Amino acid sequence: MFFTVKKSAIIIIFIMCSLSVALVALLSLPTTEAANFGKTVVIDAGHGGEDGGVLGSLTHVKESEINLAIAKQLKSFLERGGYKVVMTRNNDAGLYGAVSSNKKLADMKKRKEIILEAKPDLVVSIHQNYFPSSYVSGAQVFYAPSGEFMDLAVQMQKILNLELDCDRNAAKGDYYILQCSPYPSMLIECGFLSNPSDEANLVSAEYQKKVAYGIYSGISFILGSPVPM
Ligand SMILES: [Zn+2]
Structure with a gap:
């Protein structure tokens, strides 16, 4: 006893x-x-592997490479800020595994699986844009066609307009990643690889870091912990 x-x-x-x-x-x-302790952010670097996304008009840089570079910078900022970060991909490979057909579908399903498992407070998908007219430039934030989480995208857009000196509006985007889970999600096209000035910026590590910091500022604002602007 x-x-x-x-x-x-x-x-x-x-x-x-x-x-x-x-x-x-x-x-x-x-x-x-x-x-921020306990808050989880999923960073989705768009494309990868055989799917390089759009190509730069001048340098032919692959969108997938720039997406990953910005995603890694963002991860670093978020982790220093106390967030838990889950990346859908950490390297240049796609997420389609060993399947030989319909790789895009397999890739997207894997991203969905990762998001559902992470149960995040926010999902941020990183992409680069392309438009036939080369004068179009700037970062743009997209939200699900249902309009859900529109406010978050609008807030992120405001901060990116300030941080990256652009003037675009958040818009609806019919993207799988925005509709594959119940968690707050946004897709950010950081700039246009069809615009010479945007492309020159986006291939530089310094500007990639600037974009990542802008997104980090937006996330911090949205999740309730403003950082100095
Ligand atoms: Zn893309």
């Missing part, structure tokens, strides 16, 4: 110590990080 009580007491003390350590760890985080 004495042994059992003693053992129980030791277990209780151990649990209390563990909780104290966890609490101290949480409280010792900077305010922003503590506020």
Whole structure:
């Protein structure tokens, strides 16, 4: 009996110590990080593998490469800000696995699977745009055709217009990634690879970082922890 009580007491003390350590760890985080503790963001770098997306008019850079570079920068900002980040892809490969036919469908289904498993607070899909007229430029944010989560896209667009010095409006976009899960989602076309100025910017690591910071600022605002602008 004495042994059992003693053992129980030791277990209780151990649990209390563990909780104290966890609490101290949480409280010792900077305010922003503590506020974001437990919030999950899925970053979806569009395309990959055989699907390079659109190509730059001048450099022929693949959209998939720029998407991944911006996604990695964004991951780094978010993790420093205390968020949990789930990437749909971390390298240049597509997500279609070993299937030989309908790779696009297999790729998109895998992205959906990752999102559903992550149960995120926000999904941000990163893409680059292309338009036949080369004068069209700037970042644009898309939300689901149902209009759900439109407010979030509008907010992100405002912040990107400020951060990237552009002037576009958020719009509806009939994209699979925006409709494949119940979680708040947006698709960001960071610029036009058909516009010489946008393309020159988007191939530079410095500008990719600037775009990532703009998106990070938007996410922080949307999820309730504004960062200095
Ligand atoms: Zn794309």
